[in-house]
Structure formats: C-alpha cells, structure tokens
Amino acid sequence: MEAETRSTGRLPAAFLTPGSSSFMDFLSDHAPEQLPGNRPLPPVEGAVQAPHGTTIVAATFAGGVVLAGDRRATMGNVIAQRDIEKVFPADEHSAVGIAGTAGLAVEMVKLFQLELEHFEKVEGSTLSLEGKANRLSTMIRGNLGMAMQGLAVVPLFAGFDLDRGKGRIFSYDVTGGRSEEPGFAGVGSGSVFARGSLKKLYRDEMTEEQAATVVLQALYDAADDDSATGGPDMTRRIYPVVVAITEDGYRRLSEEEASGLAQTVHDGRLRLPNGPQAPVS
Numbered sequence: 001m002e003a004e005t006r007s008t009g010r011l012p013a014a015f016l017t018p019g020s021s022s023f024m025d026f027l028s029d030h031a032p033e034q035l036p037g038n039r040p041l042p043p044v045e046g047a048v049q050a051p052h053g054t055t056i057v058a059a060t061f062a063g064g065v066v067l068a069g070d071r072r073a074t075m076g077n078v079i080a081q082r083d084i085e086k087v088f089p090a091d092e093h094s095a096v097g098i099a100g101t102a103g104l105a106v107e108m109v110k111l112f113q114l115e116l117e118h119f120e121k122v123e124g125s126t127l128s129l130e131g132k133a134n135r136l137s138t139m140i141r142g143n144l145g146m147a148m149q150g151l152a153v154v155p156l157f158a159g160f161d162l163d164r165g166k167g168r169i170f171s172y173d174v175t176g177g178r179s180e181e182p183g184f185a186g187v188g189s190g191s192v193f194a195r196g197s198l199k200k201l202y203r204d205e206m207t208e209e210q211a212a213t214v215v216l217q218a219l220y221d222a223a224d225d226d227s228a229t230g231g232p233d234m235t236r237r238i239y240p241v242v243v244a245i246t247e248d249g250y251r252r253l254s255e256e257e258a259s260g261l262a263q264t265v266h267d268g269r270l271r272l273p274n275g276p277q278a279p280v281s
Contacts, residue, residue: 051080053105054188055229056087056097056156057218058169058181059202061211064246065167067158068215069097070190070223071238072230082230087241089250091116094132094159095243099188101151104143108153112136129161133170133178141176156187160245167245184214190222190229197221200278209261212242212253216265217275232262 051073058067069086072079080102087097088109096112098105115135120126127135136157143153157170169181184202186194197218206214216232219240223231232239239258244251253261268276 050151051075051084051102052100052228053084053086053102054099055186055190055194055219055222055226056099056188057184057186057191057194057198057215057222058097058156058158059184059198059206059211059215060167060169061206061208063167063208064160064244065158065169066208066211066215066242066244067095067097067156068212068219068240068242070219070230070240071233072228073102074228077227079230082233082236083238085241087243087252088113089243089252090132090157090159091120091126092249093126093162093245094129094157095245095250096136097156097158097187098153099155099191100153101146104146104151105153105155108139108143108155112139115139128163129159129168132159133157133180136170137172137176137178139176140172140174144175147174154187156185158245160247160249162247165247186218186222188222188229190219190226193225194218194222197275201276208244208246212244212257213261213265215242216240216261220265220269221275232266234263234266 052075053073054070056067056069058065067087071083073081073084084102086099087095090096090112096109098109112135116127116132136155140153140155147153152174154172154174159168160166161168169185171179171181171185171187184198186198198214201214201217219229220231222229237259239255239262242253242258242261244253
C-alpha cells in the first residue's frame, strides 16, 4: 500500500472502500504482516530477554476509577528502566495499564487507541465500555503465539461507564479471557502483594484522593516484597503514574499531586513500616 501511494500520489483503494469499523480487521485484510502477532520471531536459543513491566493496580471510588502503575522495568534480575510509563489513555473515558513484555505492550496500547478512534470515525459514536473491553480481549488473543514464546502482554483496563454512571475494571489472562473486577484489581508480578493491601484498605464510596492514596499504598506494599516492582523513588523524584477517570473524562494526576501523595505514603511508612491497619468495623 505504501508503494502504491508513492507511485500515484493517491490513497490506495483499500482506504476508500467501505468496510469494518474495526481497525484490526482492516489491517488483517490489507496488511496482516503489520499485526504484532503475525511477525515471526528470529531463531533464538533459550528464553527471549526483553524488558518487562509490572505492577498495575486499580480501584473504583464514588465518582469513577483510578488506575496506577509503578515505573520499573526489569530484564531478568536487572533493572532495565526506572521511569517507564505503563498507564495510558485509551480514549476520553478509559485507560489501560500494561504488564508483561514492555515493547509489545506499548505497541498493543497504540493499536488499541487506533481501534477505538477508527470505530468512532466510521460509526460516528463511541463504543460502550463493555465493547472496548471486548476489543482489547480480541487483541490479547491475537498475541497468544508471542505469549507462548514468553512474550506475554497482560493489561488492566479501566474506565467510566457512561451508561451505568460508574467506574469499572476489567482484567485479562494471556489467552484474552476477560473478567470484570468488583472494587479493585491488580496485575503483574507484584499483584499478589498489591491485592492483599487493597483488600485491607479498600472501602466503598471513597473519594478520588482516598482511592489514589490506597492504590499508592498497594504499590508500596508490592515493591516491599517484589523486586520487579519499583516504589516511589524519592531520591530521583520518580513517582508512580496515577490516573483518574470520571464522567468528566480521563485525567492524569499532575507531578505535584502524585509526589504529594507519594510523600504522604512514604512519611506514614516511617512510622508504620507495614502500612496503615485496616479499620475495625
């Protein structure tokens, strides 16, 4: 298609022919080699070494949902990057956090963003939150071949459901299996510890600030027990990415907000190293 455009100066017929509202279907029909799952891996011996990202957590609150991710990427026992971005907007009312092979995960997020934008342009309306979750499930399933070779991508999807008027969270497995998570969720190598923290601290009808603080506490607990998860780096001023999604749309907490909440959590841990205790009802 690229060569045809250069030779004639006009868009190829594929771009002018009515078709599916799915950008993935368009690629499958006209440039299947561009899909990540269709690219053959070069022959290698042993496990493929690539940067991996963890950990992602989410929690709902009275007006929506927060999604947060630590900033560390690891490659084996080595810290590959200290300030990687793992949480991205999917569209105006949803976001996706990535765990797994970092390069493939970021590419999948970009394709997912295009998928939602393409649908909106073709159909003239946005997908429901349920529809977005299903589209992401299909994309993960398309990466199964890579996952079987050790290059898995396992995202966490969250958004504000305009039809139901509340925040919702969806988790996935490597085969594309999708589950809705009530209240809170976590994925990645530190998710076991993060979920334990969320079980202790999560409450219905929290405010946005309270929910943001709870997910930061969960990331702190994950970093405390999982070497692949990075907690707030007060020395380098590297803080987890925290986003809030409400009826008004997607909002990433500013550096000032994130650092303030991280400092509060850090100062609390100086007094209580194991974190705040769950209130007794």
